Amino acid sequence: MTGVDIQKVTIENVVLLQKIGRETFFETFADGNTEENMNKYLDEGFSISKLSTELNDINAEFYFAKLNDDIIGYLKLNFGQSQTELQEINALEIQRIYVLKAFHGKSVGQILYNKAFEIAKQKFVDYIWLGVWEENPRAIHFYKKNGFIAFDKHIFKLGKDEQIDIMMKLKLD
Secondary structure: OOOEEEEEOOHHHHHHHHHHHHHHHHHHHHHHOOHHHHHHHHHHHOOHHHHHHHHOOOOEEEEEEEEOOEEEEEEEEEEHHHOOOOOOOOEEEEEEEEEOHHHOOOOHHHHHHHHHHHHHHHOOOOEEEEEEEOOOHHHHHHHHHOOOEEEEEEEEEEOOEEEEEEEEEEEOO
8 A cells, every 4th residue: 555654653652552552453353352351451451551661662662554644553563671472682573563454455564564574674683573363364364475484372361361372483584
């Protein structure tokens, strides 16, 4: 999709980040989860306090995908000790790529992924890794298409529900 701009998110944008984060997470996962678990995760995972801490972390970066002045998706990357699992210096974690449902199939996720790939190259990491819910075939297909391979699994807690994420990685040349 042409006309999509990628903009680094700053602490001044925390309310906008909360809005797009909550909206895209809800659109993506509400159908497969209870209202109680979704509300608990949205309240805790997307609180202003938690997002502010993450925005102030030097080992985490957020980027908005914008079309005109509208935020239509976002990306969250983690480095070093801020990675949720591996915490290896030579790796970059894509923790989140989310796009509003109205823009699915329009390459916005690919544009955000390309930004992550570009940053990984700039930081000279050996590989990119991520976790993706085993019941999200659309995302699994997207990452496989981009060369990622499954290497492990881990538990992702959504409210009181323990779910399985497939851990995938892409080795960089």
